[in-house]
Amino acid sequence: MHPQTTGRWTPAALSADLAASTAMPASLATKTIALWRSASGRLTASDDRCPHRGMRLSHGFVRGEALSCIYHGWRYGQDGQCLRIPAHPDLTPPKTIRVETYPVIEQDGIIWIASGEDAGTPPPLNGLMPLRSLSVSAGIAAIELATEAKADADGLLKPSDDAFCLLLAPQGEAATLIHVLVSADATPPQRIAVSRQAETLRRKAEAASNQGAGS
């Protein structure tokens, strides 16, 4: 996740933020993804562009085990293959009509998407669990400046003297999705305190970014 040590897995979203039969946008460092969960709970990550006229598939709707584009209703399966074109109900869509899909797994309450081959497994979080996610208008450098700590090769950053850990997912040059991790046995008051600390760090990182340390 660190710009110099980019991992093959991106922590794209929290499992709790994607209910069954819903779709959402997600980002890898260089592209936008349509991430959706079928009625039975299976995850799919695909390019976020419908091959028909380019509508974002993350705006689509999930029915059963397929995702339909919100524009003209072309339906896609979990392998990315177009299954149905409503305007031509008797047509079997050719194999060439498909969207690219990416490996996606859930681990430790986080949805991970792989952007390359031979991704291995995502890093273990060692007893930490996600509390919330924050979108930050700042790059990794500004976040490191704000926290006075360095992200490791897996994108994990431990602020000094804080009771939490950050898992960073770059969203381009000057934007980062931060997953705030806490100990599994953190109490509700501790979780609230951590959430506030994370908000403070976001403001500091964005201020640092605005002063030229954002990327």
Ligand code: FES
């Ligand atoms: S743009 Fe997706 S079905 Fe037409």
